[in-house]
Amino acid sequence: xxxxxxxxxxxxxxxxxxxxxxxxxxAFSAPEVLxxxxxxxxxxxxxxxxxxxxxxxxxxxxxxxxRDFSPQTxxxxxxxxxxxxxxxxxxLVSGWLVRATxxxxxxxxxxxxxxxxxxxxx
Numbered sequence: 001x002x003x004x005x006x007x008x009x010x011x012x013x014x015x016x017x018x019x020x021x022x023x024x025x026x027a028f029s030a031p032e033v034l035x036x037x038x039x040x041x042x043x044x045x046x047x048x049x050x051x052x053x054x055x056x057x058x059x060x061x062x063x064x065x066x067r068d069f070s071p072q073t074x075x076x077x078x079x080x081x082x083x084x085x086x087x088x089x090x091x092l093v094s095g096w097l098v099r100a101t102x103x104x105x106x107x108x109x110x111x112x113x114x115x116x117x118x119x120x121x122x
Contacts (some may be wrong), residue, residue: 021079039071045115053107056120067099067106077083079110081119 008032031081044067054061072079074095111118 004046014063019113023117039069041069041098042113042115044117045096045098045111048115049098049109049111052118052120053109057102059102063102064100065103066100069096071095072097072110074112077117079112079117079119081110081121 050061050064050066053064072095074093076088076090077093078086079093079095082088086119090095093112094113095110098109098111098118100107100109108121110121
């Protein structure tokens with residue numbers, strides 16, 4: 001083998017090694033994390049739920065606190081809580097599960113995405 005052939009083989013070997021190390025180091029790098037905004041309730045939903053709960057319990061609104069909430073998908077336009085003789089459109093409805101507490105008891109409400117429709121869950 002001539003010196004020129006050795007040089008070409010050495011260059012090819014260096015290129016292969018460099019590409020391999022780049023692939024290996026890329027495999028162990030931290031994955032890219034896309035920031036996601038935390039879900040937020042429509043601004044009018046919690047005040048409406050608190051007022052409804054205070055009226056039902058005949059207690060002051062200030063006694064009720066927002067315990068937690070989470071995005072949900074309900075099975076129909078009645079938020080999965082149909083009333084007797086009520087027609088519910090059979091379509092998936094994006095919305096919220098909202099839980100309120102007075103420190104002793106917890107109530108669950110279901111709402112649609114914009115908070116226009118909400119119901120107390122049994």
